[in-house]
Amino acid sequence: xxxxxxxxxxxxxxDTALEIRLGEGIDPTVLERVLSLAQHFKRHPPEGLSxxxxxxxxxxxxxDPYRVGPGALTDLIPTLSDSLPASxxxxxxxxxxxxxxxxYDEAGATDLSLLSEQLHLSxxxxxxxxxxxxxxxxxxxxxxxxxxxxxxxxxxxxSRKSKPEPMVAGTVAxxxxxxxxxxxxxxxxxxxxxxxxLPLFSATEERVTLFEPGDQVHFHSIDPASFTKIQSQxxxxxxxxxxxxxxxx
Amino acid sequence: MGxxxxxxxxxxxxxxxxxxxxxxxxxxxxxxxxxxxSFFLSNALVGNDDNTAALELHFPAGSFLFHSDAVIALTGxxxxxxxxxxxxxxxxxxxxxxxxxxxxxxxxxxARTYLAVMGGLDIPAWLGSASTDLSAKxxxxxxxxxxxxxxxxxxxxxxxxKLPTESTSTNELPDPTETIVVECLxxxxxERVGAADIDHLLEKQFQVGRESDRMGLRLRxxxxxxxxxxxxxxxxVLFGTVQLLPNGEWIVLLADHPTTGGYPRILQVPYYxxxxxxQLSAGTSFRFQRMELVAAMEKNAQLVxxxxxxxxxxxxxxxxxxx
Numbered sequence: 240x241x242x243x244x245x246x247x248x249x250x251x252x253x254d255t256a257l258e259i260r261l262g263e264g265i266d267p268t269v270l271e272r273v274l275s276l277a278q279h280f281k282r283h284p285p286e287g288l289s290x291x292x293x294x295x296x297x298x299x300x301x302x303d304p305y306r307v308g309p310g311a312l313t314d315l316i317p318t319l320s321d322s323l324p325a326s327x328x329x330x331x332x333x334x335x336x337x338x339x340x341x342x343y344d345e346a347g348a349t350d351l352s353l354l355s356e357q358l359h360l361s362x363x364x365x366x367x368x369x370x371x372x373x374x375x376x377x378x379x380x381x382x383x384x385x386x387x388x389x390x391x392x393x394x395x396x397x398s399r400k401s402k403p404e405p406m407v408a409g410t411v412a413x414x415x416x417x418x419x420x421x422x423x424x425x426x427x428x429x430x431x432x433x434x435x436x437l438p439l440f441s442a443t444e445e446r447v448t449l450f451e452p453g454d455q456v457h458f459h460s461i462d463p464a465s466f467t468k469i470q471s472q473x474x475x476x477x478x479x480x481x482x483x484x485x486x487x488x
Numbered sequence: 489m490g491x492x493x494x495x496x497x498x499x500x501x502x503x504x505x506x507x508x509x510x511x512x513x514x515x516x517x518x519x520x521x522x523x524x525x526s527f528f529l530s531n532a533l534v535g536n537d538d539n540t541a542a543l544e545l546h547f548p549a550g551s552f553l554f555h556s557d558a559v560i561a562l563t564g565x566x567x568x569x570x571x572x573x574x575x576x577x578x579x580x581x582x583x584x585x586x587x588x589x590x591x592x593x594x595x596x597x598x599a600r601t602y603l604a605v606m607g608g609l610d611i612p613a614w615l616g617s618a619s620t621d622l623s624a625k626x627x628x629x630x631x632x633x634x635x636x637x638x639x640x641x642x643x644x645x646x647x648x649x650k651l652p653t654e655s656t657s658t659n660e661l662p663d664p665t666e667t668i669v670v671e672c673l674x675x676x677x678x679e680r681v682g683a684a685d686i687d688h689l690l691e692k693q694f695q696v697g698r699e700s701d702r703m704g705l706r707l708r709x710x711x712x713x714x715x716x717x718x719x720x721x722x723x724x725v726l727f728g729t730v731q732l733l734p735n736g737e738w739i740v741l742l743a744d745h746p747t748t749g750g751y752p753r754i755l756q757v758p759y760y761x762x763x764x765x766x767q768l769s770a771g772t773s774f775r776f777q778r779m780e781l782v783a784a785m786e787k788n789a790q791l792v793x794x795x796x797x798x799x800x801x802x803x804x805x806x807x808x809x810x811x
């Protein structure tokens with residue numbers, strides 16, 4: 240079998256987890272390696288594996304403390320290293336595109352005016368920049384179904400707020416090179432741009448989350464009337480259907 | 489079918505098992521009993537499999553009315569349990585006849601008590617686990633903490649009246665009047681903190697903050713230890729990950745932790761110390777002490793081996809009363 244031909248390094252995360260670092264920063268080519276490696280471990284789980292946590296530039300393997308004896312993790316590193324697939328094997332060429340309607344409403348509880356001052360951009364310019372390009376889902380984390388999307392256009396990049404504030408479900412927000420959507424009411428330190436009426440999480444559906452790592456996401460600006468209309472048409476059990484039709488188009 | 493009714497509301501009473509695994513890639517928090525070893529023991533004492541749904545209680549723990557005969561065990565924190573106003577023992581099986589009222593007098597030691605019932609609570613699994621996920625508002629009992637009037641169904645009533653009387657505990661509860669030592673390993677971002685700051689961190693006496701919850705311990709110190717670190721992008725975190733927040737605050741993650749976090753992971757508390765973390769009550773003083781990985785792995789192996797043997801022994805004992 241061809242060897243995994245990219246840069247990687249193994250690191251222990253305490254006594255019950257291993258991190259495989261595949262690159263630096265937020266980078267679409269690193270994302271492909273993360274996705275292919277996460278897939279590889281899903282198909283070939285090492286002994287005692289309890290969870291695979293893909294993130295921006297690494298894959299973390301969490302083990303059951305009852306199933307890793309002394310030395311097991313360090314012994315595993317050369318074995319895992321030999322078993323890594325060539326990246327070509329599992330990398331996919333296309334990922335589903337999901338269209339997300341967003342009400343960028345300055346009258347609502349958003350940070351658009353603040354952002355406009357901080358970024359020296361008009362509100363229409365901010366909306367135009369945020370909707371102009373597709374994003375990738377790099378990872379899910381923080382809250383069930385919260386997608387970390389990148390890469391945010393440079394003129395919109397601003398480090399997160401110093402203090403978290405209450406966010407409502409569906410809030411579309413930005414921080415540094417990322418944009419994301421809050422699936423549920425939660426405190427959050429990102430800058431609020433608007434809100435989507437689409438559900439991102441459903442405990443009663445087998446799919447559970449709207450997004451998967453690797454997805455492509457497009458934001459579309461809608462007015463408050465459309466927001467209300469879509470919201471009334473969406474049932475909370477439609478994640479599978481939403482994915483199948485590519486979001487709200 | 490048996491049933492337990494919540495009479496008086498507790499601070500935070502939830503249905504938990506060992507946690508929800510295999511779902512981290514979707515951002516689903518692991519949840520589960522914060523003190524896993526005490527949870528496992530509570531089940532073994534009543535003859536259940538280790539990973540059977542039980543209740544996790546915090547003080548004030550509320551009160552519970554048993555609508556059927558039940559054999560229960562209480563492990564973990566000692567909140568001075570009483571049945572119909574008379575004190576009962578922790579860490580051993582107890583027979584509660586129908587109509588018994590279980591209450592808790594005062595928090596003597598520890599932060600979390602486990603209440604297991606012979607046969608288990610009849611709670612459907614969500615994504616493979618009966619644990620309550622408070623952030624997703626699902627799993628466990630209606631995805632929330634128990635409230636007065638809730639009637640939790642039991643798989644079956646248990647009528648066994650003659651029980652073993654030996655008390656068995658697998659962990660020592662931290663003494664809140666002493667400074668507790670929590671052993672830890674270097675975390676992935678340990679190197680980002682200079683040697684002098686690490687020395688300060690390891691000398692520092694922290695208190696467990698009142699805002700601590702199932703998500704994590706918030707640490708307080710007389711003089712905050714401010715260490716500058718560069719912002720980083722999110723990566724995986726675990727139970728026992730010690731994170732440094734930009735405002736100089738330190739947190740130690742517990743069972744309800746998110747799957748990923750964007751703060752430097754300076755230390756990692758190894759598995760054998762998780763039970764101690766789980767039982768640190770608000771205001772308790774403690775400090776960290778560096779351990780080496782090999783020694784930590786050996787301590788893990790010893791804890792797992794000994795506790796498993798203890799549980800097998802108490803489970804066999806109660807099962808011998810059943811046959």
